[in-house]
Amino acid sequence: MAGPSTYQPASGFTRWLDTRLPILRLAHDSFVAYPTPRNLNYWWTFGAVLSMCLVVQIVTGIVLAMHYAPSIHDAFASVQRIRRDVPWGWLIQPIHAVGASMFFLAVYIHMFRGLYYGSYKAPREVLWILGCVIYLLMVATAFLGYSLPWGQMSFWAATVITNLLGAVPVVGTAIRDWLMGGFAIDNPTLNRFFSLHYLLPFLIVGVVVLHVWALHEAGQNNPAGVDPKEKGDTVPFTPHATMKDLFITVVFLLLFGLFVFYMPDALGHPDNYIPADPLVTPTHIVPEWYLLPFYAILRAIDFNVGPIDSKLGGVILMFGAIAVLFVLPWLDTSRVRSMRYRPIAQQFFLIFVVVCIALGWCGAQQPAAPVIPHPAFKADLRWVEGGTSATRTVTATSERDAVAGFEAAAQEMRQAGAQLVLVNRTSPTQATLTGVSGGTEQRATVQGRDLDALEAEIGKRKASLGAASVPFVEVDRKEPFVFTVTRFSQILTAYYFLFFLGILPLLGLRETASRVPDTIAKSIRGGAH
Amino acid sequence: MAETTANETAAPAASAGETRRDFIFIAAGAVGAVGAALTAWPFIDQMNPAADTRAMATTEVDLASLQAGQQIVITWQGKPVFVRHRTPAEIEAAQRDDYAALKDPATDASRLVQANGAAGKPAFLIVQAACTHLGCIPTFAAGDYKGWMCACHGSQYDTSGRIRRGPAPLNLALAPYTYLTDTSIRIG
Ligand code: HEM
Ligand code: FES
Numbered sequence: 001m002a003g004p005s006t007y008q009p010a011s012g013f014t015r016w017l018d019t020r021l022p023i024l025r026l027a028h029d030s031f032v033a034y035p036t037p038r039n040l041n042y043w044w045t046f047g048a049v050l051s052m053c054l055v056v057q058i059v060t061g062i063v064l065a066m067h068y069a070p071s072i073h074d075a076f077a078s079v080q081r082i083r084r085d086v087p088w089g090w091l092i093q094p095i096h097a098v099g100a101s102m103f104f105l106a107v108y109i110h111m112f113r114g115l116y117y118g119s120y121k122a123p124r125e126v127l128w129i130l131g132c133v134i135y136l137l138m139v140a141t142a143f144l145g146y147s148l149p150w151g152q153m154s155f156w157a158a159t160v161i162t163n164l165l166g167a168v169p170v171v172g173t174a175i176r177d178w179l180m181g182g183f184a185i186d187n188p189t190l191n192r193f194f195s196l197h198y199l200l201p202f203l204i205v206g207v208v209v210l211h212v213w214a215l216h217e218a219g220q221n222n223p224a225g226v227d228p229k230e231k232g233d234t235v236p237f238t239p240h241a242t243m244k245d246l247f248i249t250v251v252f253l254l255l256f257g258l259f260v261f262y263m264p265d266a267l268g269h270p271d272n273y274i275p276a277d278p279l280v281t282p283t284h285i286v287p288e289w290y291l292l293p294f295y296a297i298l299r300a301i302d303f304n305v306g307p308i309d310s311k312l313g314g315v316i317l318m319f320g321a322i323a324v325l326f327v328l329p330w331l332d333t334s335r336v337r338s339m340r341y342r343p344i345a346q347q348f349f350l351i352f353v354v355v356c357i358a359l360g361w362c363g364a365q366q367p368a369a370p371v372i373p374h375p376a377f378k379a380d381l382r383w384v385e386g387g388t389s390a391t392r393t394v395t396a397t398s399e400r401d402a403v404a405g406f407e408a409a410a411q412e413m414r415q416a417g418a419q420l421v422l423v424n425r426t427s428p429t430q431a432t433l434t435g436v437s438g439g440t441e442q443r444a445t446v447q448g449r450d451l452d453a454l455e456a457e458i459g460k461r462k463a464s465l466g467a468a469s470v471p472f473v474e475v476d477r478k479e480p481f482v483f484t485v486t487r488f489s490q491i492l493t494a495y496y497f498l499f500f501l502g503i504l505p506l507l508g509l510r511e512t513a514s515r516v517p518d519t520i521a522k523s524i525r526g527g528a529h
Numbered sequence: 530m531a532e533t534t535a536n537e538t539a540a541p542a543a544s545a546g547e548t549r550r551d552f553i554f555i556a557a558g559a560v561g562a563v564g565a566a567l568t569a570w571p572f573i574d575q576m577n578p579a580a581d582t583r584a585m586a587t588t589e590v591d592l593a594s595l596q597a598g599q600q601i602v603i604t605w606q607g608k609p610v611f612v613r614h615r616t617p618a619e620i621e622a623a624q625r626d627d628y629a630a631l632k633d634p635a636t637d638a639s640r641l642v643q644a645n646g647a648a649g650k651p652a653f654l655i656v657q658a659a660c661t662h663l664g665c666i667p668t669f670a671a672g673d674y675k676g677w678m679c680a681c682h683g684s685q686y687d688t689s690g691r692i693r694r695g696p697a698p699l700n701l702a703l704a705p706y707t708y709l710t711d712t713s714i715r716i717g
Pocket of ligand 2 (some may be wrong): 679683696
């Protein structure tokens with residue numbers, strides 16, 4: 001802690017206790033006398049909100065666990081029973097479910113705060129990394145918890161995520177089966193997910209203790225990003241920070257209460273009110289809102305890169321998006337801590353925030369959906385009306401020159417007067433060629449809003465021509481460029497990584513920062529920001 | 530004389546003491562590490578599929594009541610399996626595309642082979658239902674190829690369960706099955 005202890009035991013008992021277990025001294029030094037920079041703004045209050053959220057999740061979770069039945073036959077009904085029959089269950093279950101969202105809302109604010117004010121820089125690297133560990137544990141806890149109500153989304157989200165692990169080369173399947181305890185998500189999976197969902201929050205408590213310890217060792221950062229130098233730069237934690245934290249906690253609880261009491265299901269997915277069915281997949285699987293950006297990154301990779309197939313590539317980037325946070329302290333080369341004095345970095349940061357939100361939007365859309373309107377899909381059709389069709393079987397000498405051989409034969413048929421030739425390969429070296437000669441060649445163009453609509457149109461046209469006994473139709477599809485959600489996600493993902501791996505390392509070396517005040521006191525007098 | 534003795538005993542004793550302590554330290558450490566690994570293993574391995582889950586649960590299916598153009602979805606080892614009675618048109622489409630440009634090339638006949646290596650019957654296709662992309666269950670007789678269409682991310686399979694379009698990398702996996710009689714099969 002900063003400086004020698006100023007704790008003065010007031011009574012006989014506290015004096016007696018202080019020489020045996022100085023716990024009150026620890027509390028006093030950490031949360032009463034502890035000097036905090038005097039210029040902290042409200043972005044610094046979310047640590048307190050997060051502590052409150054963790055307590056709320058643990059308390060409500062322990063209560064839920066008293067009534068919850070971790071078996072695939074009973075889980076869904078037991079959660080419904082909590083909501084309908086268990087005294088106060090209607091209140092406690094939504095607090096836990098909404099609480100998870102509130103927890104993530106607070107943690108994202110907390111993390112963006114750290115990013116903007118450079119709170120990850122020396123001497124706070126370990127503090128930042130411990131925060132990243134907490135975030136990872138939170139994601140794991142929320143994923144495990146989401147599977148417990150055993151609704152359709154629970155089941156299929158668990159299926160999709162565990163299948164991702166199957167993308168890992170060689171050992172993927174073994175890891176997946178190990179995690180599921182079987183060959184599909186089933187009762188063993190639900191049991192262990194419950195056990196781990198109960199365990200992880202307590203691990204989080206442990207890491208939070210380390211996080212706060214590291215905080216008190218390094219001292220709090222502040223909006224100016226300069227270290228406190230004189231006594232006037234700091235104020236005691238109580239009452240200054242305590243009151244501010246309490247105020248924000250109350251405001252936050254109002255929002256929390258708004259959801260719990262007026263729209264407890266607004267943040268959830270209606271499909272999760274359908275009991276899990278391993279034989280029916282919901283048409284559109286989405287994770288909870290707070291994981292959508294990562295889901296978008298996962299799906300952005302729809303191409304193979306060398307030996308890495310698209311599925312593995314997505315998994316690598318998704319985990320990479322979190323991994324990069326761990327090394328951030330060594331990626332940002334700027335000597336100026338707070339972005340308040342880095343006008344260019346500020347703008348890249350703003351774009352970064354927008355990119356993260358846009359990724360979240362993408363994660364909730366169908367990947368092939370167009371982001372902006374596009375021209376219709378078109379196809380040119382050619383066929384021959386009337387005339388006679390002749391069939392011929394061609395055998396190529398080897399598989400290698402089969403295609404060229406078939407094409408040569410088709411060319412021959414054309415020269416012999418065939419208007420149109422259809423090549424239908426029936427084996428590696430054989431094809432049936434159908435040519436129509438005589439008759440009149442016809443052309444038409446059909447169009448559709450998207451590929452499916454186009455295919456439907458082509459099918460309709462073919463059917464009507466089939467009735468007029470036209471043997472076949474040549475189709476030449478012309479797909480317009482469509483700016484899909486996947487494309488958009490690719491651009492956003494590129495920026496996400498560019499921000500950490502390109503912009504922050506390079507910008508720190510080249511930018512000219514505005515004048516950083518030497519002391520906290522000067523930063524306050526120097527004007528607003 | 531006395532001095533020499535002292536020197537003789539002191540020097541080797543000191544170095545011997547060092548090496549002995551090092552040896553005990555390394556030996557104890559090694560045994561401890563092996564012990565820790567051996568202790569950890571049961572706690573890790575217990576999460577693997579249990580004997581009853583692993584026991585090749587077999588499922589028997591009666592095909593007699595399955596009409597052409599229909600499929601049933603059954604579970605085998607907790608995994609869904611499609612048993613599809615194909616129409617002549619579907620069989621023809623599957624065989625015709627044997628040499629089309631396929632992402633995961635396979636002939637229709639090779640996808641009907643029974644667990645014991647004997648040829649299957651073209652009418653009945655038995656494949657695992659999980660989409661090879663991320664495991665959703667594709668919709669029956671939908672998509673351009675009228676095989677299956679996965680609503681999750683749009684993968685399309687043909688009437689032989691081969692991947693034709695979309696993000697899935699592989700054909701629908703085969704399920705090991707054998708004919709028990711002309712109209713019944715055992716999966717597993
Ligand atoms: C880091 C803290 C935690 C987070 C982020 C979290 C998150 C979640 C989420 C998202 C759900 C699904 C809610 C729904 O959709 O209905 C859930 C359910 C559940 N959680 Fe937690 N949880 C946390 C802590 C705990 C703790 C400490 C316990 C017990 C000791 C617990 C016990 C349960 C139980 C029994 C359920 C199933 C009942 C239900 O669905 O409401 N949770 N959790
Ligand atoms: S799971 Fe079928 S397309 Fe993704």
